[in-house]
Amino acid sequence: MSRRTKPATERPFWRRLWLGVALAGLIWLALLSFFVALVALVPLPRPRVPVATEVFDVRGRLATKLYVQNRIPVDLQTLPPYLPQAVVAIEDARFFRHRGVDPVALVRAAARNLAAGRVVEGGSTITQQLAKNLFLTSERTLRRKFWELVFTVKLERRFTKRELRELYLNQIYLGEGAYGVEVAALRYFGKSARDLTLGEAALLAGIVRSPGNLSPYRHPEAALGRRELVLDRMVELGLVSPDRAALARAEPLRLANAEPPRREHPWFVDLVVRELETRAPEVARSLYAGGFRVYTTMDLDLQRAAEAAVAANLPVGTVDERAVTQPQVALVAIDPRTGHLAAVIGGRDFGESQFNRAVLARRQPGSAFKPFVYAAALEAGHTPAALQTCEPVSFPAGMPGEQYTPRDYVKEGGAPYHYRPFIMRTAIQISDNVVAVRWAAEVGPRRVVELARRFGIESPLDPTLPLALGTSAVTPLELARAFSPLANGGIRVRPLAVLRVEDRQGRVLLEQAPELQPVYDPRLSFIMADLLKSVFWPGGTAAGVARLLDRPAAGKTGTTNELRDAWFVGLTPDLVAAVWVGNDDDRVPVGRTGGGLAAPIWAHFVRQGLRHRPAADWTPPPGVIRVAIDPNTGLLANATSPQLAEVFVAGTQPREVSPILYLGTEERAPWGTPDLPDGVPAPDGATGLGKPGEESEPPPPGGAGHAPGRDREPAVSRRKPLSGRYEPGATGKGRRVA
Numbered sequence: 009m010s011r012r013t014k015p016a017t018e019r020p021f022w023r024r025l026w027l028g029v030a031l032a033g034l035i036w037l038a039l040l041s042f043f044v045a046l047v048a049l050v051p052l053p054r055p056r057v058p059v060a061t062e063v064f065d066v067r068g069r070l071a072t073k074l075y076v077q078n079r080i081p082v083d084l085q086t087l088p089p090y091l092p093q094a095v096v097a098i099e100d101a102r103f104f105r106h107r108g109v110d111p112v113a114l115v116r117a118a119a120r121n122l123a124a125g126r127v128v129e130g131g132s133t134i135t136q137q138l139a140k141n142l143f144l145t146s147e148r149t150l151r152r153k154f155w156e157l158v159f160t161v162k163l164e165r166r167f168t169k170r171e172l173r174e175l176y177l178n179q180i181y182l183g184e185g186a187y188g189v190e191v192a193a194l195r196y197f198g199k200s201a202r203d204l205t206l207g208e209a210a211l212l213a214g215i216v217r218s219p220g221n222l223s224p225y226r227h228p229e230a231a232l233g234r235r236e237l238v239l240d241r242m243v244e245l246g247l248v249s250p251d252r253a254a255l256a257r258a259e260p261l262r263l264a265n266a267e268p269p270r271r272e273h274p275w276f277v278d279l280v281v282r283e284l285e286t287r288a289p290e291v292a293r294s295l296y297a298g299g300f301r302v303y304t305t306m307d308l309d310l311q312r313a314a315e316a317a318v319a320a321n322l323p324v325g326t327v328d329e330r331a332v333t334q335p336q337v338a339l340v341a342i343d344p345r346t347g348h349l350a351a352v353i354g355g356r357d358f359g360e361s362q363f364n365r366a367v368l369a370r371r372q373p374g375s376a377f378k379p380f381v382y383a384a385a386l387e388a389g390h391t392p393a394a395l396q397t398c399e400p401v402s403f404p405a406g407m408p409g410e411q412y413t414p415r416d417y418v419k420e421g422g423a424p425y426h427y428r429p430f431i432m433r434t435a436i437q438i439s440d441n442v443v444a445v446r447w448a449a450e451v452g453p454r455r456v457v458e459l460a461r462r463f464g465i466e467s468p469l470d471p472t473l474p475l476a477l478g479t480s481a482v483t484p485l486e487l488a489r490a491f492s493p494l495a496n497g498g499i500r501v502r503p504l505a506v507l508r509v510e511d512r513q514g515r516v517l518l519e520q521a522p523e524l525q526p527v528y529d530p531r532l533s534f535i536m537a538d539l540l541k542s543v544f545w546p547g548g549t550a551a552g553v554a555r556l557l558d559r560p561a562a563g564k565t566g567t568t569n570e571l572r573d574a575w576f577v578g579l580t581p582d583l584v585a586a587v588w589v590g591n592d593d594d595r596v597p598v599g600r601t602g603g604g605l606a607a608p609i610w611a612h613f614v615r616q617g618l619r620h621r622p623a624a625d626w627t628p629p630p631g632v633i634r635v636a637i638d639p640n641t642g643l644l645a646n647a648t649s650p651q652l653a654e655v656f657v658a659g660t661q662p663r664e665v666s667p668i669l670y671l672g673t674e675e676r677a678p679w680g681t682p683d684l685p686d687g688v689p690a691p692d693g694a695t696g697l698g699k700p701g702e703e704s705e706p707p708p709p710g711g712a713g714h715a716p717g718r719d720r721e722p723a724v725s726r727r728k729p730l731s732g733r734y735e736p737g738a739t740g741k742g743r744r745v746a
Contacts, residue, residue: 059299059512060191063277065306066348066507072272076296079187080194081512084174086202090248091189092173094206094213095180097241100134103173108135108164109157136160138176182212183219196224198264206252207259210238228261273315275354276306276505278364283505288518291509300517303508305348310583313617314339314351321609322356322589323600333357334591335598338365338484339609341585341617344492346522347501350583351617363592370467370481371590374602375439375549376566376575377460377478379494379536381448382432384459386532388451391660392539393642395429396443396450403449403473412473414445431642433654437542439549439565441477448476462527464489464500478566487577488586494536494562495579497629498528530629531657537562537579537626538655549603550576553611559623561614565602572597576606578614581624585610633658638666 060075084092096103102110110133132140139159140152163172182192189212193201197208204212214234215222224231239253248256271277280302284292291300318337325333339353354364363369385394398416405412415424425442435443448456453471460469465487469480482490485503492501502523509518540562544554549565559580566575573590587606590598598605633656638649643666645651650670654661 058187058297061295061298061300061302063280063302063304063306065304065308065311066350067307068303069308071304071306071308071311072277074277074296075187077181077187078185078191078195079178079299080190081178081188081299082190082201084170084177087177087189088202088204088206088209090206090242091201091204091209091212092177093247094210094238094242095177095189095216096134096173097245097247098213098238099137099216101241101245103134104169106133108133108160133160134176135163135172138172138179139163141179142175180216181219182215183223184225194264196263205256205259206239206248207235207256210242210256211235211261214238224261224263232261271358273306273311274358274362275364275366276304276311276349276352278354278362279349279352279367279505280304282364282367284509284518287506287520288509291517299512301510301514302506303510304506305343305346305350305504306352307350307617309620310341310351310613310617314341314353314585314613316616317609317613318353318356321612323605325356328591328593330361332361332592334593334596335589336361336365336592337609338369338588339585339613340366340484340488341583341613342488342492342501342503343582344496344499344501344579344584345582347489347492347504347524348507348522349503349505351585351613352505361592365484365588365592367483367485369588369592370483371573371588371594372478372481372568373487373575374478374566374568374573375441375444376487376564376577376586376602377480377482378436378439378444378476379491379540379564380460380463380465381444381451381456381476382436382539383463383494383528383532383536384451384456385432385447386535387459387529388455390432390447390450391656391662392432392535392654393637393656393662395431395642396435396446397429398426398435398440398442400425401442401446403445405473414442414473414477416441429640429642431637431639431652431654433539433542433652434639436539436564437545437548439543444476445473448473459528460490462500463491463493478568484586484588487575488584491577491579491584491586493528494533494540495581495584495626496533497530498526498533500525500527531632534626534629534632535655535657540564540579549601550607552603553607556608556611556615558615559618560625563607563610565607567601567603570597571599571601574598574600574602574605576602576610578607578610580614580618581626582621583614583618585613587613628655631658632656633661635661637662638668641666641668643667 058075058077059079059081060073060077062070063072063074065071100110102112106112136156139156143159167175178188178190180189181187182189182195184192184195186192186195189201192212192215193199193204193208196212197204211224211231211234214231214237215224217234221227222231222234236257239248239256242248243250243253281292281295284295284302291298295302318339322337323335325335328334333356336355337353338355339351340349341351342349352364352366354366354368355361386392400413400415402411402413404410416426426440430438430440430443432447434440453473453475456475457469457471465482467480467482467486469475489501489503493499504520504522506518507520508516510516541560542548543550543563543565544557544561545551548554550563561578561580563576563578566577567573572594573588575586575588577584577586579585587610589600589605589609634653635656636645636651637643637654638645639652639654640650643662643664646665646667646669648670649666649668
């Protein structure tokens, strides 16, 4: 009887089974070897942890922060121990017992998810979350999960548990734009993370799971419920006592500010970014994530005063077809002693439009350009007492035979000319167009262009006579810079927004010092500043804001054709500020003058911004004297003359006494600067014209013809009018000529 043998098919089955097991083992071993090799050989990528850049003002005060992810790193040692404990307790209780991947947590999460029929719990450890957030995206793929495991193991090998915990606390997103526990503590509770109570720490730890759904601002009940869970878990793990947890549960929810964070001082920040793009492009490229410390020239007091002045005085606007509210505004304030930009406003609402009009918008300055004409005339050897007559005059312009005829503003029924001579001060005070053009013709428009260039105007300037009335467009920043030599003794400054930039380790990456260059005689600079004070006198084009001033100041209004642009540039010894108001579409009138619209913004800004600084006046440099003159003739005043204490370079003052004798006390009212140190009283009706000060309209660009006036803000003159003009009589007494 033969022995029974196994079927031939049985042996191949067992062989296939063992072969399969062996093959699977080899594959697993190969994968494990590959994984180990990757862990050993592949370097960790450079962590991409954006850190907020801090921006400080000129006094070292934190002005704002720039960030893609708002983050301020903190050292674990500075935190109360219960804060990291709370995060670990609720997010990864076995953190100190695993090596990056926790099999127990994975099995537990799988069971709970299976029972719920959906994902209700994750099995990722703190290290896995850190690896994903530092080096990977949030895509749900096997490839991403594989690399997450590789980087998790590498992180565990590279760092201690303490270091991993610190990295995690500084990296996690906690809602409301806050990354890391320090920014989250400031955002929710208005305090540093080192000052958090146990209840506040537990609430922050609870937010980690779902920042959008657990924000105490939006879902306070859910946030408090999650806090309870965190505290229970801490008691369960023996991290806090039940009594202490009970006290933490009883803490009321005290939030710092229910308003979402907004970008602060955006127009100045925009200027900082532009400057860094030129001076330190490597910093600019990573400015919002590099954790730099940027020390700027901003003065927070002045910046806030500028924002408040604009908000309070800008007219209620209308929305244009681009959904941008008009009119717009720009303000640039500069310290004329250093070139430090102290405040910048580039529009009425950064959220509507990020176009920075303070540095990018070129608009015609109108009569705000006239000071450069008078500065050029003084430099050419003329004195403040020199006369030019406001009467019809024409100049060759454009094509052969074409004439340019400037004229002053004309109200209905009025005359287009004053038909009388003006000294420089009076012409500036009332902003007479004809006189300004005649001075430009006297010195030559090319000389005016050269001086404006020397002072800091870089925009194209047309060397023709209409330039005297501001027909060449400039930016507010240029105009503020170009007025600075009139406030600082003739020194041109380079506008500066950034003083120093440091990296996270405190290494200096950029440092800038003021750049100052003498460009104008300091004696003439003092004279120009003194002449520009008269715009605030009764009858001056900015007389309406004189009551707001609590310190010596000077300035110039400007308004362009058809009231399209309103300007005011004002100066004190320690601040020059240019204000522009207009519509982005320069074909649309703003409807008001520089004295009525821009000057009030400037006056409120200066009054509020400088309220803690002592009032200072310009100090006369050596070689400057004051002499009492007759403002109607520009000659030395006689016993009957109106008295104007005019300022001259010593040796250039008039030598001849005015031959006109004024009869009647009303004609002998004294003239003088309101804040003269020699006590000369202020003028009463300082124009001497018996009519409001008016600023005239420039001709349209192109030259020929004439146009109606501008800057016609009224100023009441209480002095009895002087009608007609005066000529000396045969007896030496003045006679009035009708």
